[in-house]
Amino acid sequence: MLMNFKNGTLVLKWQRLFENNERLFWVLHTVGWAGFAVVYYIGSFLHEVRPIFLFIIILNSYAGWILTIPLRYIFRWARKQTVGRLLFTVLVSTYLVALVWAVVKNVNYWEIYKHGFRPEAWYMYFSNTIDSMIMIGCWAGLYFGIKNFEMLQREKQNALKASTMAHQAHLKMLRYQLNPHFLFNTLNAISTLILMKENDTAEAMVSRLSDFLRYSLDNDPIKKVPLGQEIKALRLYLEIEKVRFGERLEVTWDIEDDCEDAMVPSMILQPIVENAIKHAISKLQEGGRLSIVASRFGNDLLLDVADNGPGADISDGQLSRVGGVGLPNIKERLHALYNRNFAFTVEHNQPQGVRVSLRMPYDVKDV
Known part of the structure; x- marks a missing residue:
């Protein structure tokens, strides 16, 4: 009985979490970047085990966590615009955030991890920029995917509610x-x-x-x-x-x-x-x-x-x-x-x- 009560309480908490868009964003946003740090560290663990590298990964993940927050508000505004303006805003803002994140990662890598040793044009290191664009692009894709899913669920709930109300009204009319x-x-x-x-x-x-x-x-x-x-x-x-x-x-x-x-x-x-x-x-x-x-x-x-x-x-x-x-x-x-x-x-x-x-x-x- 206690187990059922605890399970019911847990389910209720999860329902409240998904019903609150503000709380849901911050949870998914934080879990997503924490997951990126874990996966990146596991992928690099075989050839780099020094604690300083884990510190760099945490800094990079935190920078991504900070830099992608403005995208939420930019995308929220863009979703109300025309399709052309929406695509332009998403591509430009995603590229700019990816570029800034690439610079931050290069600073962390060459200035902290390599102790100042760096190649020429280290702040525009090409492969790092491509990786950053892919990651920020995935973040943007997940954002719009979740928003579209929420919109579809909301439409389904509204349709179900309307159907239920019509069903009840029909029953009352008959009754x-x-x-x-x-x-x-x-x-x-x-x-x-x-x-x-x-x-x-x-x-x-x-x-x-x-x-x-x-x-x-x-x-x-x-x-x-x-x-x-x-x-x-x-x-x-x-x-x-x-x-x-x-x-x-x-x-x-x-x-x-x-x-x-x-x-x-x-x-x-x-x-x-x-x-x-x-x-x-x-x-x-x-x-x-x-x-x-x-x-x-x-x-x-x-x-x-x-x-x-x-x-x-x-x-x-x-x-x-x-x-x-x-x-x-x-x-x-x-x-x-x-x-x-x-x-x-x-x-x-x-x-x-x-x-x-x-x-x-x-x-x-x-x-």
């Missing part, structure tokens, strides 16, 4: 498409109860409607809720509908105990039940029956809503009804949340009616 017919019918029923002086029943219906709407609006459509909580809200909805239909609406429940804690999209069953009441129960003069079943099969949660209504036209496991919103809405939400790891089918119930079946991953919230 909040409340059927106005339900509200109209409920309010109309409450009005009728008031006119009939059945004030206690009307008050109970208003209370249930308030609780149901509070539940439907308070729950974030992006998150999931326990099935038990979803069933509780569905019972509220059906109690409201029972005031309208009375004995004409019969509901049977078969919810397995280990399904109560399964996480499901909020308000995933209500549109199915509403669809059954609208197109099945309301069409039967004697009323009808709804059956709501929740079971577990392996790693899947299975939900079924069946009615004994007059049935419907079904094609390829989906209703052929035109203009419906509820069931296509559910399918889109399931696809957005589970990608392809779900099933949503509509079939004929036996002996009559329609059965809607859902399959989704069985997931329980961590305690």
Whole structure:
């Protein structure tokens, strides 16, 4: 546990390092020049082991560390210019810094390491200038490479953020498409109860409607809720509908105990039940029956809503009804949340009616 905590802290520190461009530059800048000193010393160790040579390498690396700092600010300005001006500025500034660094290295080598012994034009020693240009050119290449990488990562993050926001907005749009017919019918029923002086029943219906709407609006459509909580809200909805239909609406429940804690999209069953009441129960003069079943099969949660209504036209496991919103809405939400790891089918119930079946991953919230 302590090891995991330390590892997590270390990862967090590294994330903070890479999120801070200022700190990241100084770390990479220093590590890069320190690495140059180490590699250069290892490459020269076979033929030069005196401590004075290590001192010269440290001086040269420190000089490179100092001289390349202005390049950062020059390149930062150049990146905002046109391509031609950018290339000109990078080439000229890189050459000038390499030239100055070559002179510094020659001073260190001939005046300190060789104790004043030097050839003619020692300060413009050609091979040293070429080596310096290559090194400073590598520094410039790494600078622009890292900057371009950061820019690409930032664009990817922005694109991912925009995609996530669009995804969430789409889910919310699907989730909040409340059927106005339900509200109209409920309010109309409450009005009728008031006119009939059945004030206690009307008050109970208003209370249930308030609780149901509070539940439907308070729950974030992006998150999931326990099935038990979803069933509780569905019972509220059906109690409201029972005031309208009375004995004409019969509901049977078969919810397995280990399904109560399964996480499901909020308000995933209500549109199915509403669809059954609208197109099945309301069409039967004697009323009808709804059956709501929740079971577990392996790693899947299975939900079924069946009615004994007059049935419907079904094609390829989906209703052929035109203009419906509820069931296509559910399918889109399931696809957005589970990608392809779900099933949503509509079939004929036996002996009559329609059965809607859902399959989704069985997931329980961590305690």
